[in-house]
Amino acid sequence: MASGTELTSNSYLQHHLQNLVFGKLPEGYERAGGHTLDHSSWTFAHSPQEALDMGFWSLNVDTMGWSIFLGIVFCFLFHRVAKKSQSGAPSGFTNLIEMIVEFVNKNVNDIMSVKNPLIGPLALTIFVWITLMNTMDIVPVDLLPLMAQFITGNEHLYFKVVPTTDPNITFGLSLGVFILIIYYSIKMKGVGGFVGELALQPFGKYMIPFNLILEGIGLLAKPVSLALRLFGNLYAGELIFLLIATLIGSALPFYMGTFFGGALQFVWAVFHILIVLLQAFVFMMLTIVYLSMAHEHH
Amino acid sequence: MNFNATLLGQLVTFAIFVWFTMKFVWPMLLKQMEERETRIADGLAAAEQGQKDFAEAKEKSAVEIEKGKEQAAKIISQAQKRHDEIVEEAKDDAKAEASRIKDSALSEIEQEKEKARQELRTQVAALAIAGAEQILMKEVDRAAHNDVLEKVSQQL
Numbered sequence: 001m002a003s004g005t006e007l008t009s010n011s012y013l014q015h016h017l018q019n020l021v022f023g024k025l026p027e028g029y030e031r032a033g034g035h036t037l038d039h040s041s042w043t044f045a046h047s048p049q050e051a052l053d054m055g056f057w058s059l060n061v062d063t064m065g066w067s068i069f070l071g072i073v074f075c076f077l078f079h080r081v082a083k084k085s086q087s088g089a090p091s092g093f094t095n096l097i098e099m100i101v102e103f104v105n106k107n108v109n110d111i112m113s114v115k116n117p118l119i120g121p122l123a124l125t126i127f128v129w130i131t132l133m134n135t136m137d138i139v140p141v142d143l144l145p146l147m148a149q150f151i152t153g154n155e156h157l158y159f160k161v162v163p164t165t166d167p168n169i170t171f172g173l174s175l176g177v178f179i180l181i182i183y184y185s186i187k188m189k190g191v192g193g194f195v196g197e198l199a200l201q202p203f204g205k206y207m208i209p210f211n212l213i214l215e216g217i218g219l220l221a222k223p224v225s226l227a228l229r230l231f232g233n234l235y236a237g238e239l240i241f242l243l244i245a246t247l248i249g250s251a252l253p254f255y256m257g258t259f260f261g262g263a264l265q266f267v268w269a270v271f272h273i274l275i276v277l278l279q280a281f282v283f284m285m286l287t288i289v290y291l292s293m294a295h296e297h298h
Numbered sequence: 299m300n301f302n303a304t305l306l307g308q309l310v311t312f313a314i315f316v317w318f319t320m321k322f323v324w325p326m327l328l329k330q331m332e333e334r335e336t337r338i339a340d341g342l343a344a345a346e347q348g349q350k351d352f353a354e355a356k357e358k359s360a361v362e363i364e365k366g367k368e369q370a371a372k373i374i375s376q377a378q379k380r381h382d383e384i385v386e387e388a389k390d391d392a393k394a395e396a397s398r399i400k401d402s403a404l405s406e407i408e409q410e411k412e413k414a415r416q417e418l419r420t421q422v423a424a425l426a427i428a429g430a431e432q433i434l435m436k437e438v439d440r441a442a443h444n445d446v447l448e449k450v451s452q453q454l
């Protein structure tokens with residue numbers, strides 16, 4: 001939370017829901033502080049409007065950074081266990097890793113009728129990575145932003161720590177899955193088979209335009225629903241943490257606010273653990289199902 | 299919800315992590331788990347085999363013990379029989395020895411008796427002659443009456 005006087009729940013919420021965006025602002029642009037840029041420059045956005053005006057070629061440094069960091073954590077942990085290559089009795093952490101791998105492998109084998117060496121690693125990456133990204137939601141909402149603000153010395157620094165509350169991240173994942181769906185559909189059925197599946201179902205060749213619209217929407221709905229489901233769940237969860245923090249924390253006198261706010265945050269965090277795991281699981285399962293469908297002839 | 303290059307960044311990152319997992323994590327972990335599975339299965343099979351062997355050995359040893367007991371019983375009964383035989387033999391021997399001793403004693407007694415009788419006979423003959431001499435108060439011709447004396451002593 002930034003310094004006292006101008007702080008309202010509204011500005012608190014807006015501040016917390018804004019990414020730290022790095023991008024290019026054009027020449028003659030009037031910045032949030034009031035001064036005008038002499039020439040176009042790469043910089044961090046100081047307001048949501050600036051972030052918007054940077055256009056497509058800008059980067060959400062915070063969510064991207066956490067996403068990459070957590071991905072590296074995942075790779076490091078799993079690779080370390082895999083490298084040790086012990087076929088004796090597993091202990092503690094190895095057990096956990098192998099349990100996850102076995103769980104994912106079982107789901108893949110249950111759903112996939114065709115063997116494909118990509119699906120297992122893909123499903124594992126999705127499940128663990130998304131779980132880790134979602135877990136960032138459990139970290140108290142103000143802790144990491146405050147630390148970042150302290151370290152940089154900028155108390156207005158935007159800092160979103162939950163990558164999956166950024167649609168760019170969730171759509172980045174689902175786009176990857178979508179590309180694989182298209183790739184395997186064409187690889188397994190040929191271009192003709194894939195197009196035929198889109199055009200000739202479900203009403204036969206006399207209804208081709210209608211079929212195309214129907215199947216096209218069905219196809220596009222897959223990545224969109226994947227991304228929006230994950231984003232929506234985590235965004236809502238994050239919002240509730242923020243609402244508890246502002247409404248309860250600021251509406252009551254300081255000590256009571258701290259106490260009730262803290263208690264409620266805890267209750268919601270416990271409940272949120274379910275969402276964290278469930279959404280990662282759903283994303284993984286649907287990815288496997290979609291890819292399994294891409295492998296099959298209808 | 300403004301989209302920007304983060305979308306592409308995430309897409310590329312995703313591809314890299316999936317590639318890494320496919321190359322350096324997934325196959326190794328699966329292989330490791332499979333190895334362990336076979337090792338555990340082997341171990342369990344070996345344990346079962348061991349148990350079976352143990353049960354077999356136990357059965358075998360029970361049979362051996364039974365056999366041993368039987369043999370021991372047989373040996374004991376044989377020994378008993380032999381013992382009885384030996385006792386019986388000894389008894390027979392003793393009896394034979396006793397009867398032999400008795401027989402020899404009897405024959406000895408018989409001999410002694412005969413001897414005594416012989417002696418007595420001669421003495422009686424002498425006594426008779428002396429008596430007759432006394433009675434007849436006269437000299438008896440030993441040579442002339444020898445036949446008679448002989449007859450008398452024979453009757454004794």
